[in-house]
Amino acid sequence: MSSHPISFTLNGAATALEVEPRWTLLDVLRRQCGTTGVHAGCEHGVCGACTIIVDDVAVRACLMLAPQADGCEIRTVESVAEPDGTLHRVQRAMREEFSLQCGFCTPGVVMTLVQMDEAGADEDAVVEALTGHLCRCTGYQGMKRVARRLGQATGAEDRQDG
Amino acid sequence: MKPPPFDYAAPSELDEVVELLAEQGEDARLLAGGQSLVPMLALRLARPSFLIDLNRVSGVSGIALDGNLRIGAMARQAAILADPVVARELPVLAEAIRHIGHLQTRNRGTFGGSLCLSDPAAELPALALMLDAEFELRSRRGVRTVSAADFFTGPYSTAIEFDEVLVAANLPCVTPDTTMAIREISRRHGDFALVGAAVRLRVGADRRIADARLSWFGIAHQPIRSVVTEAALIGQAVDGLDCADVGAAAVAEIEARDDVHATAGYRSRAGARLVAAMFRDTLEGFVE
Numbered sequence A: 001m002s003s004h005p006i007s008f009t010l011n012g013a014a015t016a017l018e019v020e021p022r023w024t025l026l027d028v029l030r031r032q033c034g035t036t037g038v039h040a041g042c043e044h045g046v047c048g049a050c051t052i053i054v055d056d057v058a059v060r061a062c063l064m065l066a067p068q069a070d071g072c073e074i075r076t077v078e079s080v081a082e083p084d085g086t087l088h089r090v091q092r093a094m095r096e097e098f099s100l101q102c103g104f105c106t107p108g109v110v111m112t113l114v115q116m117d118e119a120g121a122d123e124d125a126v127v128e129a130l131t132g133h134l135c136r137c138t139g140y141q142g143m144k145r146v147a148r149r150l151g152q153a154t155g156a157e158d159r160q161d162g
Numbered sequence B: 001m002k003p004p005p006f007d008y009a010a011p012s013e014l015d016e017v018v019e020l021l022a023e024q025g026e027d028a029r030l031l032a033g034g035q036s037l038v039p040m041l042a043l044r045l046a047r048p049s050f051l052i053d054l055n056r057v058s059g060v061s062g063i064a065l066d067g068n069l070r071i072g073a074m075a076r077q078a079a080i081l082a083d084p085v086v087a088r089e090l091p092v093l094a095e096a097i098r099h100i101g102h103l104q105t106r107n108r109g110t111f112g113g114s115l116c117l118s119d120p121a122a123e124l125p126a127l128a129l130m131l132d133a134e135f136e137l138r139s140r141r142g143v144r145t146v147s148a149a150d151f152f153t154g155p156y157s158t159a160i161e162f163d164e165v166l167v168a169a170n171l172p173c174v175t176p177d178t179t180m181a182i183r184e185i186s187r188r189h190g191d192f193a194l195v196g197a198a199v200r201l202r203v204g205a206d207r208r209i210a211d212a213r214l215s216w217f218g219i220a221h222q223p224i225r226s227v228v229t230e231a232a233l234i235g236q237a238v239d240g241l242d243c244a245d246v247g248a249a250a251v252a253e254i255e256a257r258d259d260v261h262a263t264a265g266y267r268s269r270a271g272a273r274l275v276a277a278m279f280r281d282t283l284e285g286f287v288e
């Protein structure tokens, strides 16, 4: 059994760990790094609950092996709101549009939406990206309303009135 | 489930990859995007003793145009989808990738990984077959080229030897007298296809079919062509072609599979309709 030293940036902080290659990045983020906002759902790439941003793109944390994170810049849902608790506009839109219920799928959805927001994606692209997430609670209508808001907000002032 | 322990290396040069493959023998496995292999490891459907990660290898993810389109095996599906050269020279490739998984899996999933896994229901193997793609394989013994017709040898199996690695595939670009299309039927977008087809037609100035290609995915145990129908189409006038007949004939050549997702009968009926519709829409571009 081999152990590999790796280092990466997690939510802006330099992190160094020893990992076994058979661990997934999801395991490491939850168990060793304490970023339990990264949810473990299906653990085989289907549900999207574990979605994080690695080097600026949304990926499944359960489909990366831990040593593959070496040298990467990783962002999890913990990094999305301001340190003082002010929500990111993606999070605010989700709250205002009632696009979560139990919240299990939500951290993954937020990370996909953050990538789409940063890319200035239009509504159709955001909706398509959301197909990579399973939500067992709310249906997807609330999320689609968020997609519309993000699509409209591209380059414009975010809606403030909820 | 977690995979049993294995050794792991992430070389940065192709030379190191082929050395490792030669040293480690048949128990080594190559890791590309990992979007299929990582779950297979977790479910213990794959139990390699050594994993060679290709994600840090340099020079194997480029997309280049020199007559043909040369796509590096480690090109991410998302990168191909966003590539302007692909959009211009071979839009059917982008069309195929749109059907694969989701944004989050295409951000890591690779072109070569999908080809080498050769899932019977996957889009890219059937597309490669339709395009007569050429595969560039490398090992310590040297480089060899394998055509798509010889590359896919069965369900989840290819002509790659255990000491070889796929470096790139060469695909022909679309020409003005050719149209290409790929379509599929799946329960949800991004799922594997119950049945799908890739079609290429070249029509001469006499408005007759000069060349035809039709490959299937999802329907059988491996990507497969309807070679009899392809041959029968050559010389036929595009005006008045009975597309329903073409669909029925093409599917009659294929032994459809049964599984929990769909019966063989469903796959055949749906496949015939799918191909008929593809021909109708494809030929529309040629009809005056």
Ligand code: FES
Binding pocket: A039, A040, A041, A042, A043, A044, A045, A046, A047, A048, A049, A050, A051, A060, A061, A062, A063
């Ligand atoms: S836990 Fe990763 S996709 Fe479901």
Ligand code: FES
Binding pocket: A099, A100, A101, A102, A103, A104, A105, A106, A134, A135, A136, A137, A138
């Ligand atoms: S809010 Fe419960 S699973 Fe999506």
